[in-house]
Amino acid sequence: MKKQKQNKIAWNFSPRTDLAIEAREFAQQQKQNTEELDGVKVEIKNTDIYQITHVKILNETGSQTMGKPIGNYITIESELLKQNDITSHEQIMKTAAEHIAGLSKLSQKSTILVVGLGNWNITPDALGPKVIDKILVTRHLDGVLPEEIQKSVRSVAAISPGVMGITGIETVEIIQGVVEKLKPDLVIAIDALAARKFSRINSTIQMSDTGVAPGAGVGNKRMTLNEQTLGIPVIALGVPTVVDAATLINDTMDRMLEEMIAQTEQGSAFYEMLHNMDTDEKYKLIVDILNPYVGNMFVTPKEVDAVVERLANIIANAINIAIQPGITMEDINRFTY
Secondary structure (H helix, E strand, C coil), X not given: CHHHHHHHHHHHCCXXXXXXXHHHHHHHHHHCCCCCCCCEEEEEEECCCCEEEEEEECCHHHHHHHCCCCEEEEEEECHHHHCXXXXXXXXXXXXXXXXXXXXXXXXXXXXXXXXXXXXXXXXXXXXXXXXXXXCCCCHHHCCXXXXXXXXXXXXXXXXXXXXXXXXXXXXHHHHHHHHHHHCXXXXXXXXXXXXXXXXXXXXXXXXXXXXXXCCHHHCCCCCCECHHHHCCCEEEEEEEXXXXXXXXXXXXXXXXXXXXXXXXXXXXXXHHHHHCCCHHHHHHHHHHHHCCCCCCCEECCCCHHHHHHXXXXXXXXXXXHHHCCCCCCCCXXXXXX
């Protein structure tokens, strides 16, 4: 009975993350090796400004190990995303646009629906709606623009459907209705994510071709927005803006235990106790520390308001450049505001 209770505690406090790179790190940690996982391929590229990690889940074995669908997950990491560094942001924007275009595989006549997921009333969850404010929508201009301009503009529509707590409607149900009416060739969905490591908050952009489950990172189970539910490809973009408080405490405890072990005489009873403390025992301590808020507390940096505005601008402009063949970095600020 005691063992069952411990397993339940450990399950409740499994690290919550929407990031494929963190799911890979956690899977490797569970297997206690640094070799690449079966069914998973990883490519990493570093520059002075950012690091790009491309995680490819190749088959069902990799999918089960990672806990994520088969597909491509491209992550850009940079501490400069948190700062008001326009030059660096333009480089990240350009790189993100290239990868969005690569995942999208659009033709000139493609119609794109951009969806901003999240609650515009809560800043850490407002990334999606803020991106929608900056998307260059053109579907209503079809047949109105001069012919020479029409050739360089794809049909784009955008919507921010809100959250179920506001509308009383599943987000996917709203999008399904819009897709049925507009018949777009692609959906691009933007959502705020949850991260395993606090260092990745507001400094990471993930792009994938596997869709998105709104609210999954914070424990809200909703219908998944993907090709199976919509009948068309779905590209998902997101930035982690929150971290689970239990995870944050667990990381702090790990660092404390490592330091205490380093400072304790090897072979002593206290050393053995620290060295042999298992996952269940640590999670039990976390339960006691967080009670009665366990499972409901998430943490975000105090400067999240300004950072989310900048991130929304970066992501929106990257999307605009990726899906509009006639727009370049030099043009971008002429078309958006």
